Amino acid sequence: MKQQVKIRYQFALVLLLGLVCGLISYPQAVKFLPPVFAVLDQLKVNKGLDLQGGIHLEYRADVSQIESAKVSDALIAAEAVIERRVNAFGVGEPLVQLSRSGTEERIIVELPGIKNVEQAKKMIKETPFLEFREEADGVTDEDGQKQLDMLNTSSKERAIATLEQLKGGQDFATLAKEFSADPGSKENGGDLDFAKSGLFVPEFDKVLFDTALQAGQVYPDLVETQFGYHIIKKIEERGEGDELEVRGAHILLRKYSVNDFPKLAFKATGLSGKNLKNAFVDFQSQGMGSPQIALQFDDEGTNLFAEITKRSIGKSVAIFLDDEIISQPTVQNEIVGGQAVITGDFTMQEANDLVKRLNEGALPVPITLVAQQSVDASLGESALKESLFAGVVGLGAVAIYMVFYYRLLGVIAVLALLLYTAMLLTLFKLSVFTPFAITVTLSGIAGFILSIGIAVDANVLIFERTREELSYGKGVIRSLKEGFRRAWPSIRDGHVSTLITTVILIGLGTGFVKGFAVILSLGVLLSLFTAVVLVRITTTFIAGDWMERHPWLLASPKKRLDE
């Protein structure tokens, strides 16, 4: 009697567990009770990036230049800087974490729901480089001059090559369209239309009017002017004497000067973003105008800025951000307070972002991207749908198979399987509130589907054993008991071997494998509980001598197998 009371309590607990987990995993069931639904509906499964779209980045942090005692501090500082930078995106729940892989220090960044991947990567990695430069007065530093020379040499080489092509019989107009750097004539095949002498620069003019160049001919040499290297063709001419007009055409390969590279027109002053004490957004004319960025330099910066402004009165100082001029104010007088403003053409958003990034400064360790996975939200959504559908099909097919084979016991196993699914979902949803939040990825769903098939294995072993015991003529209740007892060693050993490999998989720990292995091991453990403990309580509760009268319920074999 006591035993029966105990089993009733246990069965009631199973039902309660089923109710709670069922509601948590499928709140839509109580939509008719809006307050309850509202609470339950807030519990969400933490979906991985491959299901909701987003980007996973792994950076290697180069700590070789850092004293070993300070490495962990530097990494934590880098983590904090990156965290602030990604928070600026305003995407839901970005993740930044340090990880160690072999001897490498890694920083992992995950941004769910991000749209512009390349911009995100830029924002994470790059510190804005702010630099103040003063007018170079035509004096270019050595590096700059070298760069210019290189560009011009290659221009000249290209021009020579083009001239060769013309001599080889290629069409002038086609080449002009392709290579000419003169925007005015390029599209017309280099055609400059009729013009009188004196309109062009002297070197050019001379070729058209003072040489023996005939209409339809190309001048055999390159002509160098202030603009670059010209290949000149005389198309036709009309008129006589002062009225002589020539219709010429040219292909221009330009020469570059410092003016083409604003950076070269200015020289470094040594004043840069590292001298910043603080930056903030300010407004021109009492909060009404467009936003501008106010800078406060540190002591060294203040001195430098004073010197620069002193020697640049009446001239301009250029402010470069990431090698591009954003502002080029003219200095009116020496500024000694160490304050400056940048009045670029900023929107409020840009100004805010820039200030944030300027204040954060540089990353304390250089980082290199070593792995990236990004998934568009649309792709994630369809992957989620497909894999869930596969799960439903798998669950349904396994259920049919079990009921077909094991009749009443099969029904119980299927109910246990449903409860298992509900418990797993509940676990996912509640884990969010613990430090061990489970993220469900596509591979995790694959692990879950596989675990459905594995979950009923224990039941198959138990039921087969029960049938066997029944065939020896033992009663239903005793056969069930024996079935559970004797199937246990195989079930245990089988689960342990599966867990050995899943634990190894978790240890190997890359994204796909980990997502799969974590959920598979959880599933294997949890299903052990539902398939053994819960099914045992349920079968014990309903089993009785009444079953003997309906042998088809258990599909009891009529005789022993080996006879």
Place this chain on the structure above:
Amino acid sequence: MLQIIQKRKYAYAFSLLLIVASVVCVSLWGLKLGIDFKGGTLMEVRFALDPAPEVRAIEGSLSEVALQSLTLQPTDNRGALLRYLASDETANEQVLTKLKTLDPNITLLRTDFIGGSVSEQIKKNAFTGIALSILGILLYIAWAFRRVSGVVTSWDYGAGAVIALAHDIIIVIGLFALLGKFFDIEVGVPFIAALLTILGYSVNDTIVVYDRVRENLMRSSHKEDFENIVNRSLNETIGRSVNTSMTVIITLIAIVLFGGESIRYFGVALLTGVVFGTYSSIYIASALLVSRYKMKTDN
């Protein structure tokens, strides 16, 4: 009763044939390694232009970005799959810029980029993982069957299970060498995960049979010979071996058919492994016990 053990020569011959075929496939063609192992980039894009630019047009636009071993494959819905070796991230940016000039409204569906150091480590982990799993299972079975009585020791049980497992994964690897050669199926980290899962799961059926052998050995009279005991155990458990595998095979077929492109071949690897795992549990693993018994008693 089925005479399974008695006819083990046929099973051995069949398995040997499969293994030789697998080894030949692997040594002829090798596995087609994906970016997980080689490093590089896999990029999937969808064009907004209808019709999508032709493969040659895409190749043309990318010719300026010197990409190593670029392969391009059109996919459904005006999409394209690009694979190339890239040593750093700048190549990825350049590719995207070029593609945008082709179609400004292009959607980047996914990018997987694996740097060289990461792929090296994945490779190392894969081997470590497989070796550790096999060792772990061997040790566990040897331990779980430590009380087994008779000529065949618990280590022999462990060895029998491990040989059957090696058989299973060699066949799966052979199949993927074939799929790689003729259908361009690449293997990556998911493949390794599948192999390890096969190791852990396929041994279950073997354990069920071994467990029954152990039970029958304890109960049997000394007159019944080892071969018969093993064969009887097999016959008693074959129903559950098939049924436990069937439920898993059903779910794996669901993954292969409906689970979508990204996990399809993961499912195929698991499915092959489980099918051959069931076969080897029934026809190979137990037969090996008998062969081992004969070896020991003949001396």
